[in-house]
Amino acid sequence: MDLQVLAVSDNKKIQNSIIKKIKELINYKNLEPGDKLPSERMLSDRFNVSRSNVRFAIQKLEFFGLLKSIPQSGTFVANIGVIAMNGMINDILSLDQPDFKSLVETRILFELKTVKLAAIRRTDEDLKHMKETLDAYSEKIMNKENAVQEDLLFHLAIAKASGNSTMNTFMLAITPEIITNFEKYHVCDKNQAFLAIKEHAEIYEAIKNQDTMLAKKKMKIHFKMLYQYCYNI
């Protein structure tokens, strides 16, 4: 799963317009699962756009499972009917650039789940990794340095320990945007830093002791301020 397709780009509008035209083409020609689309060259010619942009558009639709490109052969409609095809393309076209509030909301949802799963599934290696990030965080705070990075790595270590590759991937995907906004709005104040050391340690201990409910409870406390912030923006 390569989420890259969702990256923002100056060409996004062009690519979305191509996706729209591909959709119209599929409907007009009544293409069904397995049917072949016109070649990239023909599409770029017909739509009056570069082949690169056609390729990007196809890659995006391929990522969402709607098309399937086969080398030296062609691009085919995936095993998905015309109804789902239309519905999903509409959804894809209307995808908004994630806003900060939705990112935080999603992060909280993830972390309250990953912390429980981590408490159940964590391996010895996971614990070691988490402990390392925990110590690195404490050290930075004790030296009164900015520790946003170390804070983050601790949470990512939990996600990894959850044993859920999908959530781990998504956590990594939303992380950069979260950091950017945190620094932009100064979410993590230094006043809260010392308190956070204790909270991190408690979360770690709960996971280590495989106390699922306590782990979640401590994470909830840790997120308390984040909650408030999220809903006040």
Next chain:
Amino acid sequence: MDLQVLAVSDNKKIQNSIIKKIKELINYKNLEPGDKLPSERMLSDRFNVSRSNVRFAIQKLEFFGLLKSIPQSGTFVANIGVIAMNGMINDILSLDQPDFKSLVETRILFELKTVKLAAIRRTDEDLKHMKETLDAYSEKIMNKENAVQEDLLFHLAIAKASGNSTMNTFMLAITPEIITNFEKYHVCDKNQAFLAIKEHAEIYEAIKNQDTMLAKKKMKIHFKMLYQYCYNI
């Protein structure tokens, strides 16, 4: 957010090896936030790989917020310290291809949240959209036709109504893989289809009446079989 970057590819190994080398380079040269990386040409020369692959690797790191490419200028280390850089690149390199179990686990987590949010935030337009997908689903089932697509679109309509663009995006991202596996393992049996019509209708009504708890409860019932299946695989 263009998740495309996470797509599987034959070049993934090469690109991951390039990412590894970029990480080593950043460490060796002690590059800090804002510092410039060698040009794409120099990197492709140094690593003995094509510039395209270097570009793909950089795009991936850019998606995860670790690098920032500026046209006609260069590629720069993002505003992220060396610790987070190393930690996150390690995480990125060790990302597993999402397995079916983790996909289902994530989907359930999402849907139990989106259904609650939808009950709170749904607009009249959302309701209209959901009703359409609901009716399309019923019609297919009554005609004893396969309705996997319509089932899916109903759930996507809920995700959209949740008003959370991040979860909406992620739901779309995991959907194709879910469908593929459903059809592969014949998860949705026709015996359950008639029952599902009623369940869908109840979920819709709960969202319409903004009964948050009931909406979640009905969704949980709807997922009951999915739960069992997921944990028996």
Next chain:
DNA sequence: CATTTAAAATTGGTTAACCACTTTTCATGT
């Protein structure tokens, strides 16, 4: 010596040519 400025080198991004392979076409032989 400092300042200006223009030209040359360098950059990420884009386009066009090329490649290896597949698919189609159609002439040939039976």
Next chain:
DNA sequence: ACATGAAAAGTGGTTAACCAATTTTAAATG
């Protein structure tokens, strides 16, 4: 008519050339 096979056309993927804008260099100017 039909089967065979080779050649031509077509395919997605890859590489190399090109572009416009930036950055550096150094020569010209005061």
